[in-house]
Amino acid sequence: MNYQKSIAVLPFVNMSSDIDNEYFCDGITEEIINALTKVKGLKVIARTSSFAFKGKDIDIREIGKQLSVNTILEGSIKKSQDKVRITAQLITVADGMHYWSKRFDRELIDIFDLEDEISLAIADEVRNNFGHFDIEDHLVSEKTNSLKAYDSYLKGRYYFFKWNLPAIEQAISFFKESIKYDSEFNEPYFSIGLCYNLLAAWGYLPKQETFSKATNYLNLGRIKNSESVDGYFALAAQEFWGNWNSKLAYKYLQKALNINPQSSDVLDFMAEIHRSNGDFKNAINLNEQALLLNPLSANANYTRSTVHYLNDEASESLKYINKGLELDADFSLFHNLKALVLIQLNEREELLYFLDSENKIPFLKKASLALFDLYNAVENTSLKVNEILDELKKLKSPLLYPWDIYLNLYANKSEKAINLLVDKVERKMGQVVWYKHDPLLKPIKEEIFKKKVLKSNFLNSFERLHQNVKHDTSKKDYFEKEEVNKLIDKLNVMMESQHLYTNQDLTLRSLAKQVNLHPNKLSWLLNDCVGSNFNDFINSYRLNHFKSIALDPKNAHLTILGLAYDSGFNSKSVFNTYFKKTEGITPKVWLKANS
CATH class of the missing domain: 1.10.10.60 (Homeodomain-like)
Known part of the structure; x- marks a missing residue:
């Protein structure tokens, strides 16, 4: 594949005396990445994969190889009171040559003009060196006239990308602070909506109440700006995880993709929807496009691993699970899925090693070893399933996978398992969204389709709206x-x-x-x-x-x-x-x- 016109923007280094300015450097880097994705014909690596190299001393050529790009942008930011100095340089991956560098000294009040100037300069230089593509006259527009609002928004983004409950709660507080400084700034509304949607879908907060809060913020954001990638993404998250409405969620994602065809998050979310509806071919197609832009995304690798798991390809699933754990050892969904896949593969020794050395989920060892013995018909098992099920009921944090259903099912309590499944489906719990294709639920597949509530979900709610996402590669002649x-x-x-x-x-x-x-x-x-x-x-x-x-x-x-x-x-x-x-x-x- 040709990666001639491609770039990865590494996190800008904080050169300020105040270490707390890290959020500002990350935010500026992300804004430049987002701006460059607007350039059709230029492959831009997503934030997650670029930020995987933050603080690491790795040869530029190795980074380029891992990300499949030919150009790397690196730089630094020095922020002092109301002034900022940004240095940037472009490096050719093939030979490590610095072929462009520039220093920008500006007043902070002009931050959006500066982001636009830097983004245009970078796009120009990549084009100058590697070939033609059209560039818009402006890539960044002013989002707010309040520097305090923007500053709080960047702090919120910084915490949001830590992907854990305390950090997301902290992110919400900063996004709300941003709105206080400028109630017309639309991005914080969408960010708060997405945060609440995630917390509701993960089961950390009461579902209906939290989705209602999300809706209020999303509606306020849409009044400010109805055409927003973040807005459509948050709406899709609510429709899919909250209402299990695949069709409407997919339409929102298509609108987001029309605005930014290079959003790996949108492409991967589309893959998730196809996966949950059993359309594994299109799920893989979209996931591959997401991984092309975001090869070091643990989430995109998780999506791929689940596609293979649901398609009864446990060994293939394990490859992506292991790769994902290399990227993020604390990704708890991988821990759950790896245990299930090793159970399917009858790999008790490997399962024990994983549970003792890598697993960080307290209940998982007991639950997975019990299921291993039940699933693989191990005789003389000493594990007491009823006691384990009682422990699962008492857990304060939500189950990310339906271990209670699996254990009941393989302990010959099919009716109990089906009743649990009905309950989770009626409440639209995210953990069972793909229940119709879960290989571990095969023994009750016939019973599933006898239950009206289980049979009806997703049927006729999702049309195969997907078409391969292709960029316009047709040549445009400007002159005779x-x-x-x-x-x-x-x-x-x-x-x-x-x-x-x-x-x-x-x-x-x-x-x-x-x-x-x-x-x-x-x-x-x-x-x-x-x-x-x-x-x-x-x-x-x-x-x-x-x-x-x-x-x-x-x-x-x-x-x-x-x-x-x-x-x-x-x-x-x-x-x-x-x-x-x-x-x-x-x-x-x-x-x-x-x-």
């Missing part, structure tokens, strides 16, 4: 052939007569202004008609100029690097790399051979 030739001639004349290439700060945008073309049109002209990206086009002129002045005896006193700078090159590494790529030898060897 005769006009193209005139424009190329005009461009070459200007380059040669005015020596525009000697300007080290020349950009595609500044050149486009001089030739009176939109930057997207000039990029297309160079890449599709001249057959060269912007950097190679300009550097070819610079190289020819270097050769001519380097062989002039009156310049014999000047260094090779000095001559390169006079020719317009602004970096030693860029000059040497381009020279060797073009000539096959170093500048020094070439000069010696031609003097």
Whole structure:
């Protein structure tokens, strides 16, 4: 697969004296990632996978290999009172070369303009180096005119991505604080709605009451902005996990994908819906697209592992479970699923090792060993199922998997198991959303379809709305052939007569202004008609100029690097790399051979 036009934005390093500014650096990084996803034709790695390398000293080439990208952006942020300094640099994965860097010093009041400026500069440079794609005039718009509201929102996002109950409760408080500073700022409303939806779906808060709270915040957010990826995602979460309405949830996700086709979270959520409805082929298709953008996402790997589990492919499921646990050892859903899969595979030794060394869920060892003996018909089991079931009833935290149903079923208490299933289905508990396809419930599959409440769920509620998500790859010709030739001639004349290439700060945008073309049109002209990206086009002129002045005896006193700078090159590494790529030898060897 071609990853030429691709980028991963690593978390910006906090260079401030205050360590608490970590949330600000993470927030700015995320905003830049989100902005770049708006550029059609540019593959942008999702936040989760980029942030997997936070604080780690790993070679850029290894990062690029793991994420399947050819460009890495890294940078730092120094925040002091009402000022901020952001440095950013682009690195080519193939050779580790820094081919662009810039420092931005701004007042914090202009933070959205700064995010837009940085995002556009990054997109421009990737295009200059790797080929044409269209770029909108602006990638970031002002979300709020209150810096305090934005600051609180970023703090909320910081805690939200910790994915645990205390942190999500902390996130909600910051999102509410953000609304106090600016009640017109729509994003915090959607974030609060999503937080409440998750807490209700996970069973941490009363379901109906919490979903009602979520609805109130989502409705308020939609009044401010009806077209929002976060808004549609939160609505989909409520419809699917709260109301088990696959069809409406999927429509919301399609609307979100229309706004941002590169949202790995949306793609993976679509895969979850197909999975729960037994459409495993489309579930895998969508999950693969999500993993392409977010290969180090534990959640996307969990989705994939559950697809294989439900499709009775336990060994394949185990591969994704183990990969997911490598990414996040505390992901409790993986712990539950791994135990079930090892039970299916009759791997008692491996199950014991896992329960003793990796498992962090107190009840899981007793429950899974009891189920292992029951499922695999182990004789003389010493485990007392009734006592374990009593313990499960007394748990304060919700069961993420229906262990009570499994244990009753394989302890020959089918009626009790079915009654428990009916109860969970009637309350639409997230833990049993895929009950019709759960391989462990096969013994009562016929009984399931005899019960009206069990038979009706999801039937006729979900149409196969999915179509393969494809980006528009059709070429767009901006000019007729005769006009193209005139424009190329005009461009070459200007380059040669005015020596525009000697300007080290020349950009595609500044050149486009001089030739009176939109930057997207000039990029297309160079890449599709001249057959060269912007950097190679300009550097070819610079190289020819270097050769001519380097062989002039009156310049014999000047260094090779000095001559390169006079020719317009602004970096030693860029000059040497381009020279060797073009000539096959170093500048020094070439000069010696031609003097």
